[in-house]
Amino acid sequence: MRSRTPDRLCAEAVDLARTAAEEAAAPGTVGEHVDAVADGDRVVTHLFECKEPGYRGWRWAVTVARASRAKHVTLDESVLLPGPDALLAPEWVSWSERLRPGDMGPGDLLPTEAEDLRLDPGLFGGADGADGVGVAPGVAELADAEDADVEPGSPAVQPDTTARGSIAAVADELGLGRPRVLSRYGLHAAADRWEEAYGPKTAMAQAAPANCVSCGFLVPLAGSLRQAFGICANEFGPADGHVVSLGYGCGGHSEAAIMPKPPRPAPPVIDETVVDPLPLRPDRAGGSVEESGPGEEFGHS
Numbered sequence: 425m426r427s428r429t430p431d432r433l434c435a436e437a438v439d440l441a442r443t444a445a446e447e448a449a450a451p452g453t454v455g456e457h458v459d460a461v462a463d464g465d466r467v468v469t470h471l472f473e474c475k476e477p478g479y480r481g482w483r484w485a486v487t488v489a490r491a492s493r494a495k496h497v498t499l500d501e502s503v504l505l506p507g508p509d510a511l512l513a514p515e516w517v518s519w520s521e522r523l524r525p526g527d528m529g530p531g532d533l534l535p536t537e538a539e540d541l542r543l544d545p546g547l548f549g550g551a552d553g554a555d556g557v558g559v560a561p562g563v564a565e566l567a568d569a570e571d572a573d574v575e576p577g578s579p580a581v582q583p584d585t586t587a588r589g590s591i592a593a594v595a596d597e598l599g600l601g602r603p604r605v606l607s608r609y610g611l612h613a614a615a616d617r618w619e620e621a622y623g624p625k626t627a628m629a630q631a632a633p634a635n636c637v638s639c640g641f642l643v644p645l646a647g648s649l650r651q652a653f654g655i656c657a658n659e660f661g662p663a664d665g666h667v668v669s670l671g672y673g674c675g676g677h678s679e680a681a682i683m684p685k686p687p688r689p690a691p692p693v694i695d696e697t698v699v700d701p702l703p704l705r706p707d708r709a710g711g712s713v714e715e716s717g718p719g720e721e722f723g724h725s
């Protein structure tokens with residue numbers, strides 16, 4: 425194994441290396457000689473401190489070399505390199521990995537990768553759609569047959585179009601008109617997200633008097649998701665417009681609280697039809713109305 429002890433002549437060429445570093449650096453920014461590292465036989469790199477304020481911990485690295493049996497040391501290269509304590513920019517991360525939910529704004533476009541795991545080809549995706557939209561062969565035949573039935577003229581003279589509309593509706597419902605549909609992975613990932621945000625383990629659900637499954641504000645979903653999720657339509661609830669787990673719940677549950685009726689006030693007692701005589705001199709107990717002279721006061725109860 426070859427020795428990595430720096431070649432003596434190359435290690436002594438500090439001044440040559442410093443001169444090269446000072447030529448490359450801004451004036452006055454080459455600091456102390458830090459180290460001399462053997463890169464190979466008769467190849468040594470001299471390291472100098474960098475005093476640039478924006479390059480804290482970086483070092484000027486100047487490599488010198490000497491030919492075999494030559495006494496003359498020559499310059500290879502000088503470059504600024506980060507040291508062990510250098511201040512470095514964070515590692516670059518591609519935009520697709522930096523993207524977070526809610527980052528998209530109006531006008532932004534988010535391309536979806538061809539191999540996106542959240543999507544699967546439509547039921548007959550891309551099989552025969554010249555425009556790139558997959559159409560089931562059976563549906564295409566039905567659509568052709570229906571086109572043949574169309575009579576020239578206004579819609580009023582057309583034959584019944586209910587069947588045609590039904591086929592289109594069913595095709596759309598099944599995803600036959602879409603090149604890609606949600607994959608099983610995408611479905612589960614979405615369900616996990618919704619369960620975490622509006623699921624039975626949230627603090628709101630734990631403190632709720634009842635679950636969404638029995639709430640009148642729950643709008644059911646279609647498909648397999650309806651077994652576990654619905655949409656909350658209570659504008660005063662914390663999840664209005666969001667997909668909620670059937671095990672979620674909140675204090676706005678339609679049946680959770682009966683609004684208390686305001687208490688009915690007691691009927692007023694009015695007794696203004698009888699005059700109550702009050703004696704002017706209570707010390708004369710037993711005084712009667714007759715004892716009171718004319719013009720003396722009377723009070724009402």
Ligand code: SF4
Pocket residue numbers: 634635636639640641642655656657658661662663664668672673674675676677678
């Ligand atoms: S109001 Fe509350 S309990 Fe009712 S569906 Fe919305 S979140 Fe669920």
